[in-house]
Amino acid sequence: MALAASVLVLATAGAGGWIYTHLNGNIKGADVGDALGDNRPKAAVGGQNILVIGSDSRKGLGDAYGKNLTTMQSDTLMLLHTGGNGKWASVVSFPRDSWVRIPACDRGNGSPSSPHHFKINEAFAIGGSTGDTAKAAACTIKTIEANTQIRIDHFLIVDFRGFSGMVNAVGGVQVCPEQAIHDKKAHLDLEAGCQIVKDEKALGYVRARYSIGDGSDIGRIGRQQEFMQSLATRAKSKLYDPTALYGFLNSATDSLTTDPGLAGIKPLSSLASSVKGIPTNRISFLTVPNYPRERDVPTDKANITWQQPAARQLFTALNRDQEMTRTDLKKATAHLPAPANTVNVTVLNGTGTKGQALKVSDQLRALGFRITATGNAPSPVDKTTLTYARGQSEQAQALAGHLPGLTPTLSSQAPASTVTLTIGPDLPTVTG
Numbered sequence: 001m002a003l004a005a006s007v008l009v010l011a012t013a014g015a016g017g018w019i020y021t022h023l024n025g026n027i028k029g030a031d032v033g034d035a036l037g038d039n040r041p042k043a044a045v046g047g048q049n050i051l052v053i054g055s056d057s058r059k060g061l062g063d064a065y066g067k068n069l070t071t072m073q074s075d076t077l078m079l080l081h082t083g084g085n086g087k088w089a090s091v092v093s094f095p096r097d098s099w100v101r102i103p104a105c106d107r108g109n110g111s112p113s114s115p116h117h118f119k120i121n122e123a124f125a126i127g128g129s130t131g132d133t134a135k136a137a138a139c140t141i142k143t144i145e146a147n148t149q150i151r152i153d154h155f156l157i158v159d160f161r162g163f164s165g166m167v168n169a170v171g172g173v174q175v176c177p178e179q180a181i182h183d184k185k186a187h188l189d190l191e192a193g194c195q196i197v198k199d200e201k202a203l204g205y206v207r208a209r210y211s212i213g214d215g216s217d218i219g220r221i222g223r224q225q226e227f228m229q230s231l232a233t234r235a236k237s238k239l240y241d242p243t244a245l246y247g248f249l250n251s252a253t254d255s256l257t258t259d260p261g262l263a264g265i266k267p268l269s270s271l272a273s274s275v276k277g278i279p280t281n282r283i284s285f286l287t288v289p290n291y292p293r294e295r296d297v298p299t300d301k302a303n304i305t306w307q308q309p310a311a312r313q314l315f316t317a318l319n320r321d322q323e324m325t326r327t328d329l330k331k332a333t334a335h336l337p338a339p340a341n342t343v344n345v346t347v348l349n350g351t352g353t354k355g356q357a358l359k360v361s362d363q364l365r366a367l368g369f370r371i372t373a374t375g376n377a378p379s380p381v382d383k384t385t386l387t388y389a390r391g392q393s394e395q396a397q398a399l400a401g402h403l404p405g406l407t408p409t410l411s412s413q414a415p416a417s418t419v420t421l422t423i424g425p426d427l428p429t430v431t432g
Contacts, residue, residue, distance in 0.1 A: 026253035028133075029263030032155070035106050035127075035138035041151040046321030047083035048153045050262075050271070052076070053124065053140060055159035074124035074140060075207070076224065079150070082274050083321045088282040089275055090318065093221045096121040099293050099303040100147045100432025101363070105139035108132035113139075117366045117432065119303060120147075133157065133257050147306075147431045148315040149404050154271075157257040164203055165251025169244050170234045172196035173227060175205055183208040202227075218287065218304070225285040284325050288314065289333045296340035296368030305340075305367070306432055307333055308401020337398040340368030344418040345399060347374045350381035356423050363430040364421075367402060372418055383424040387411040395419050403428045 054076030077094040098120040104112045105123065108130035123143040128136030141152045167173055176194040183189075188204030190197070197205055206227050209220045238244040253265075262268060289307035293300045310332040317324040345364060349357035357374040365371050386408045388396035396408035396419045403421075406428060414420055421428075 023249050023253045024265045026250065026256065027263050027265075027268075028257040029260045030134035030137055030157075030257050031260050032134050032138040032141065035135055036142060041145050041149045041319075043151050043153070044081075044319045044321060046085070047081055047318075048274075049150055049318065050080040050082075051141060051144060051152045051155040052078040052080060053137065053155060053157045054078075055124075055157050055257075074121045074136075077120065077140070077144070079144070079152075079318075081318045082278075083318075084323060086274050086277060088284070088323045089278050090284045090286055090324065091225070092314070092318070093225065093285070093287045094120055094144070095217045095221060095287065095290060095304055097217045097303045098288065098290065098432060099300070099305055099367075100143065101430060102126065102139075103142050103146050105142060106135050108135040117363070120144075120432075137257075137259075146429060150315055150318055154259050154262050156262065158252070159255045159257075162251045162253075162255025163206075164199055165255075166235075166248050167202040167231065168198050169247030169251060170231070170238045171244070172198040173202060173230045173234055175227065175230070181205075181208060185209075218290070221287050229285070282323075284323070286314070286324070286326060286329055289329065291336060293368075295336075298341070308337055309397065312401060312404065337401060338394045340398060341370060343395040343398050344370050344372045346372055346415070346418050346420045348377040348420065348422045349375070350377035350379070350384075350422050350424050351427065352380050356427060360421070360423060360428065360430065364399070364402070367430070367432070369399065377422050381422055381424045383426050384428050385409060385422045385424070386419060387414045387422070388419045389414040389416045391416070392419055402431050404431060 053074050055074060075096065077096065079090075079092040079094070081090045081092070083089065096119060099117060100120045101115065101117050102113075102120075102123050104115050105127050107113055107126060108128065113126050120143060123139040124136045126136075127139030137155050137157060141155060144150070145152060174194055174196050175190075177190055177192055180192045181188055181190040183204065186204040186208040187200055188208050190201065190205070206220075206224045208223075209217065235248060238248070262271065289310040290304040291307050293303040293305045296305055310329065313332050314324055314329060345361075347357045347361045347364070349355075357376070361371045361374050384403075384406060386396060386400055386403065386406050388408055388410060389412075390410065392414070393408070393410070399419055399421065400406050400408050408419070411420075
């Protein structure tokens with residue numbers, strides 16, 4: 001938001017040609033079209049979706065952070081949806097510990113990766129295994145699209161080099177920790193109470209995790225969202241200070257990689273125009289609903305699972321350009337689904353193609369579901385179905401949450417202690 005507003009001021013303030021050309025040249029474009037392929041979700045009915053990737057490359061930061069990194073990393077994933085003809089916007093954070101299905105991606109050396117389940121931020125590392133930023137972005141976009149069914153229109157990658165520069169250019173940002181923070185991993189020492197942070201302290205504050213609150217990535221997302229709101233407010237107050245504006249934009253654009261459609265001051269100015277008039281109270285900072293994956297897979301104490309059907313409701317709302325606030329999302333998450341490890345599933349193959357039941361069963365087992373039987377359907381079917389007996393509604397809904405577009409059906413023929421997934425030609429995509 002702060003970057004967009006600053007770009008708009010630059011574009012409308014008659015900035016000197018050298019400054020404009022310099023900043024425009026800072027922005028790097030990366031074409032991901034070929035790497036995404038044709039099997040993508042349909043475009044949303046309104047608004048646009050911009051994926052913001054915080055890159056963990058730390059180039060230029062010496063050994064202060066992540067000196068042992070051997071691959072490109074994504075530290076932050078957020079989706080900006082501008083909707084309602086510019087009347088509202090949603091910023092949705094994807095926790096990096098999200099356990100999702102990562103589709104096959106080009107590693108950058110011509111060899112494809114195999115589809116599998118893992119932390120969502122691994123997608124950036126897979127695509128960027130050879131240092132190719134475009135491939136890293138493409139794999140991340142494919143992963144987000146596969147698990148949300150939201151089509152990404154544009155992307156922005158901002159690496160660590162620009163973060164401190166943006167903060168410093170506006171004189172720092174105020175944070176108000178309730179307790180003192182001493183985090184060795186984030187290289188952060190802060191006393192309790194409100195204070196202005198800059199340089200490595202600002203970077204450490206948004207990266208700190210293990211020494212604050214419950215030590216989770218979810219808690220860190222909340223602090224990052226609060227920090228970005230503060231940075232946006234601070235930046236807006238400095239927009240007409242030429243020195244601050246130039247410093248902010250120079251740092252931001254120098255660390256920015258975008259798709260070709262956004263690679264320049266002019267297209268970023270157009271983006272800024274779409275958000276400049278949105279009232280602060282109509283910008284919702286949301287996090288994909290989730291719960292500890294340990295609930296489904298008791299041995300996994302490190303990752304989270306997206307809570308369904310609440311997450312699907314959020315993604316559907318964005319696709320339909322319907323505003324969802326924090327209050328709406330809180331209502332949607334009031335009821336947790338049945339734990340996956342309490343759901344017995346029979347998977348039947350009605351496609352006529354050998355091995356489809358085993359393929360889907362392996363994917364569901366990776367999510368914690370109990371596969372009690374696999375086999376062939378009595379006869380081929382036209383489409384995939386999910387049936388359940390009376391008393392198994394919650395179990396069926398829990399499974400349906402990972403099979404977009406599939407609605408469970410009550411059946412008097414269904415076994416009493418299991419839900420039955422019969423696979424048709426529309427082979428379901430199992431999401432995280």
